[in-house]
Amino acid sequence: MSQPTTQNEGQHHPIRLYLVVWVWLFVLSACSYLVDFFHVAGYLRWSLILIFMALKAGLIVAVFMHMAWERLALTYAILVPPLALLVFVGIMVFESEYTLFTRVAYFVAGS
Incomplete structure (x- = not known):
């Protein structure tokens, strides 16, 4: 058989x-x-x-x-890291104005 x-x-x-x-x-x-x-x-x-x-x-x-x-865990494993990077880029964009302001203020005050 x-x-x-x-x-x-x-x-x-x-x-x-x-x-x-x-x-x-x-x-x-x-x-x-x-x-x-x-x-x-x-x-x-x-x-x-x-x-x-x-x-x-x-x-x-x-x-x-x-x-x-696919399973939800695999989807999260592939999609969450790029989304986290986008969040961090957004934070950097938000903070860039403050950083620029601080640099200009100190460079102008120092000269």
Whole structure:
């Protein structure tokens, strides 16, 4: 008697999901290029570019790296460190004005 073999080939997703994600990536890239095409300037330009970049990265991580179907602990292990870095960058941006003010005050007072 031979025992039936079971093969775990992993989780297969329909091709439609990948095509939809590729279309969304194309649309988001087109929107990012349109920001330059329409000569958007200043903080709005950089905000839009960063938003489109984050959305594209989120789609890639969620679907192509299969994070949308992974355990919560693995998701936290991959997503929390970049989020912590963003928090620290935000703190540095917030504190930069104070640091600049302090340097200018002491350099001007010292001369």
